[in-house]
Ligand SMILES: NC(=O)C1=CN([C@@H]2O[C@H](COP(=O)(O)OP(=O)(O)OC[C@H]3O[C@@H](n4cnc5c(N)ncnc54)[C@H](OP(=O)(O)O)[C@@H]3O)[C@@H](O)[C@H]2O)[C@@H](O)CC1
């Protein structure tokens with residue numbers, strides 16, 4: 001699913017009207033209808049009055065049309081208008097069609113609407129047409145909503161927030177919505193941590209926008225929903241056997257962090273690898289063999305860390321990093337791996353930290369390597385980003401420069417591809433913020449890299465999608481707080497099953 005800019009969204013509206021021979025008023029009516037349907041589902045028994053705040057453009061027009069539909073459906077609705085000399089044509093149409101029974105007032109700085117605590121407010125002040133930061137009356141309204149602790153439903157965008165870029169004036173107020181209801185496609189702003197306090201819970205409502213325009217629109221940004229055919233897992237061949245499904249090598253663990261190796265190995269096995277060999281510090285042997293009997297095990301001469309690179313001959317993919325530690329000898333193993341590997345690599349955790357601390361090693365990264373940094377690890381590999389948008393620029397630059405797939409982990413994990421495209425993930429939940437979750441992802445990516453039917457981007461995107469889905473399945477059973485990384489491993493099977501072709 002593509003993510004478009006505000007400018008592209010305006011073109012998409014025009015293309016939809018042309019292709020479907022509808023007027024802008026008709027398109028607005030569809031948008032309002034979709035908003036109203038959402039309201040009926042979310043607030044079926046709302047008794048209090050709903051205040052609809054309308055700006056001068058089509059966002060305000062959506063608000064006026066929604067007010068009419070809610071009133072006709074029996075809700076108590078009141079409208080407050082931002083004073084304007086030049087309302088949009090569709091605004092005027094919907095103003096004229098507002099039923100007489102809906103009270104309408106103009107907003108004024110010295111008489112902002114009284115709001116009972118928890119009052120339900122629709123923010124239809126500004127959407128994608130926002131041309132400058134909120135100031136004056138609009139800014140006062142945004143602050144008033146916040147102080148009054150109103151429940152705010154934003155139409156298309158919380159007013160004051162840009163759809164696709166950082167705020168020009170970070171100090172200017174932005175409406176803090178509990179819900180944001182957008183049309184057709186998600187907006188880039190929804191996916192970034194810095195905007196979470198404004199966007200709240202967001203939903204995309206289908207209003208039948210022109211798919212032809214969307215298909216040809218150029219954008220680096222994509223969103224991967226749970227069921228995305230382009231990243232499905234191919235079925236296993238009926239006559240396949242363990243050697244068909246890939247033999248993975250995992251270099252992981254150090255004293256005190258053998259659990260990372262165990263978790264990662266579990267995920268690799270549950271991810272469908274035909275065979276898994278783990279190379280671990282000698283002192284971890286009993287732990288590993290006892291907890292992961294399905295995996296084979298090579299022990300390092302060192303008891304507490306890894307100092308030797310095994311012969312890579314038998315393997316279809318190599319993963320390195322979980323619980324690895326940052327010993328000099330381990331760094332030498334990483335360097336040797338980068339120099340000699342001819343099979344796909346997956347690099348995580350301390351292996352990334354070693355790369356960050358010794359950046360000369362970055363030049364050795366084989367193309368199509370998958371790196372799985374969280375934000376802290378990514379910062380060590382690159383530089384401190386000014387904000388979340390700048391970090392996305394850094395992600396694209398890094399993936400293009402090193403011809404690698406970079407999985408920037410977190411809520412809506414962003415997968416950067418060597419061609420500069422970025423794919424945001426839709427699955428997962430905050431319960432996954434628990435030690436070892438990333439180690440599980442590494443094992444799963446490794447299994448899918450050992451699967452020779454999948455390319456690096458497909459493997460990384462599918463692993464991220466399945467890992468998040470496993471987290472969602474696990475959280476349904478344990479709750480978010482109770483979720484631990486082992487639960488992710490246990491749910492990889494059903495998650496992958498749900499994502500199989
Ligand atoms: N496919 C879709 O997504 C569909 C989208 N639709 C809806 O259309 C919305 C976009 O409508 P839009 O283009 O009329 O822009 P909108 O956000 O109402 O603002 C423009 C007005 O605000 C003003 N203005 C701007 N900034 C300001 C500021 N800081 N302070 C004060 N004023 C400011 C600006 O004035 P000006 O800059 O000219 O002075 C102009 O008057 C979109 O978000 C969605 O809700 C649906 O109806 C159909 C399907």
Ligand SMILES: Nc1ncnc2c1ncn2[C@@H]1O[C@H](COP(=O)(O)OP(=O)(O)O)[C@@H](O)[C@H]1O
Nearest residue numbers: 409410411428429430432433435436437438439
């Ligand atoms: N709020 C969240 N929503 C979705 N996924 C999350 C969230 N928090 C963490 N995760 C996922 O959990 C994993 C955490 O990885 P990481 O920080 O490397 O953990 P660890 O180092 O403990 O293994 C990542 O895949 C990340 O995307």
Ligand SMILES: [K+]
Nearest residue numbers: 123126155157
């Ligand atoms: K809005």
